[in-house]
Amino acid sequence: MASFDDDMTPAAIPRPGKSGKGPMIAMIVIGLALVGGLGFALYYFLGGSSYHDTEMLAYLPANTEVVLSIDVDELLNSGKVKESINRVTAKEKDPFKEMNDKLAPAGLSINDISRMVVGMNKGSDVPVVAVRFKKSFDKKKLAEVFKAEEKKEGDKTYYVDKSGQHLFFPTDKMLVACPKESFKELFDKDSSKLLISAELQNLCKKMSKGQLWVAAVKSIAPTEFYANLEEAKKGRVPYLTPELIDLVKDAKGGGFWTKLDGDNYKFGIGVMGNNDDAAGKAETALKKEIDEQKKKKIEDDALVGAAIKDMPAETRTFFTELQKSLAVSRSGAIVEVTGNFSFGMVEKAAEAYANRKREFPPPQFPSPPPTIKTAPPPEKADAKPQGEPIEPK
DSSP states (O other), X not given: OOOTTTOOOTTOOOOTTOOOOOOHHHHHHHHHHHTTSHHHHHHHHOOOXXXXXXXXXXXXXXXXXXXXXXXXHHHHTSHHHHHHHHHHHHHSSOTTHHHHHHHGGGTOOGGGEEEEEEEEOTTOSSOEEEEEESSOOOHHHHHHHTTOEEEEETTEEEEEOTTSOEEEEEETTEEEEEOHHHHHHHTTOOTTOOOSOHHHHHHHHHHOSSSEEEEEEXXXXXXXXXXXXXXXXXXXXXXXXXXXXXXXXXXXXXXEEEEEETTEEEEEEEEEOSSHHHHHHHHHHHHHHHHHHHTSOGGGOTTTHHHHTTSOHHHHHHHHHHHHHOEEEEETTEEEEEEEEEHHHHHHXXXXXXXXXXXXXXXXXXXXXXXXXXXXOOOOTTOOOSSOOOOOO
């Protein structure tokens, strides 16, 4: 992870398959994912809604293909996340200290961030990032945090950092960071008008059910993804029914959402099909598939049974809880699978697995035997003598 001194550009979050430095806003996203270790990283990035912020979506360009939204305030104030942060700070330094120190000159800290919305597309290495704060701040000082130079367009002020990123402030509580090519489209626009496609708008509405959600249109998927779907259809992959595969192949997009509600973790995965008829067929087939798997013991589940049959009972109980919670629903052409599980059960499963690892440590293999040096082989009998023979006297 890059330090703030290495690069202060606020929006260089690399798109999938591209490299890039990790500046402040990218570090905030990554930092949130790293709090509490791998288990909470899974939590952050698996995952009429209060999580659908139309004003922030208005500052995404028309060519946006993926939208990521994070309710930072609600996540940081979640009991489970607070417990995780306390566990980290009890052993190490505050994971947010560096970020807070850098934001301090602007009178801000990470706890003052309300929400972040990120827009990405395949054609650009740099996303557009909109950040809403819970209070107003000194815009010039925040621009200085990013080492951005003040510019003017008429009577409007904006800032440009050393990498060419453009920063502007639509309100006294919002920051937008964007690449140069998106600036003219977004700067000083009407915040009531959305530029993203109607399909992506619809997906955003349907997926915005949790503190973290993602919506993406079909164009973001690589071509090999669809070739893999054909192979999955031939091989009859568990839960991937032929009807569901057909729906995904012709889908307009999809997304997922996650929400932590006390000790309960909820999630949903949705696919927007090409028409209601295909979505109806996929819904019926997937419900049947899930109901059939629920009738079996988790050890006999077609997807995870073989992998968990020898694991501790707590692990099998966790997967049973997850399997029993799965449900399928449909809204028009969108088919959604939802589920939930308790973090208490995750902790028990993890503890049981860790104890099992201690009880059955990995085998210790002996060191290889030392190399034994052997004498060189004797000369062959028919070898020619070296030099002249000595005649006896």
